[in-house]
Amino acid sequence: MxxxxxxxxxxxxxxxxxxxxxxxxxxxxxxxxxxxxxxxxxxxxxxxxxxxxxxxxxxxxxxxxxxxxxxxxxxxxxxxxxxxxxxxxxxxxxxxLGAEPIDPAVWEVTLSDGTVAAIVRDEDSAMAVDPADRAMRVYLLREVARLIEAMPTVMAIKEQWPGAKVVPTRTITADSYWWENGDELPF
Structure with a gap:
């Protein structure tokens, strides 16, 4: 051919x-x-x-x-x-070979804006977190420790009053207070 x-x-x-x-x-x-x-x-x-x-x-x-x-x-x-x-x-x-997959312990909490904060032990655990199409931020325990240390007032309150809870706050200014609550004038 x-x-x-x-x-x-x-x-x-x-x-x-x-x-x-x-x-x-x-x-x-x-x-x-x-x-x-x-x-x-x-x-x-x-x-x-x-x-x-x-x-x-x-x-x-x-x-x-x-x-x-x-x-x-x-x-x-x-x-x-x-x-x-x-x-x-x-x-x-x-x-x-019998290698063990990682078994991440994940704690999740929803923040006020709807974002989920996932707290994990280490980087390997962080890689195993599946956000499942949610707005999520992953924090390592050592990052949480740094955040706590960066808030000395909260640390002092927790030390002074064991069991004290951190709750959401709002800032009240003179303008916003009077606008929302009015004043005590009789007319």
Whole structure:
């Protein structure tokens, strides 16, 4: 069989299609990475598997980064697919080796503006918090400690009167008081 090079055509996809596919693949990869960090903690999973597997994981991460940085979109698509496989393999291997996923203790409280404040023990626990489409801010215990230390008046009151509670307050100015409450003039 002979091949006619004069009439041959290279089958290519438009660059715009490749970019759209690449962006969708990146979103799926990012969602998987967040899922793994919620399960295992931030940057913890590669440390739970043998060193050789960890090195291969980071090598694949670098390949994805380089393909994206260099604008090699078709290669990036391929490398993103391999990175998804790498995340899943590390997850399975950590499970097989008996590694314990993080178990975050999360305390939630709704603030006056409707935002949820989630208080957690450490960074790993913070990565496992899923806001579930809520307006949420995550605070580490050490951050809460700094906030308390930054309020010496509250600290002094709590020390002087054990059991005292911090309640919402409002500032009353002369203008707002008289406007809301009127005055005692008889007319």
């Amino acid at each position: 002979t091949y006619d090079f004069d009439t041959a055509r290279v089958a290519t996809r438009p660059k715009a299609e490749i970019v759209v596919d690449m962006m969708a693949a990146l979103h799926r990869l990012d969602a998987l990475a967040r899922e793994m960090e919620r399960k295992w903690g931030a940057c913890r999973l590669p440390a739970l598997v043998p060193d050789e597997l960890s090195r291969r994981f980071y090598s694949q991460h670098r390949k994805v980064s380089m393909a994206l940085r260099e604008g090699r979109n078709q290669d990036a698509l391929h490398e993103i697919g391999r990175m998804v496989t790498a995340w899943r393999f590390l997850d399975q291997e950590a499970d097989r």
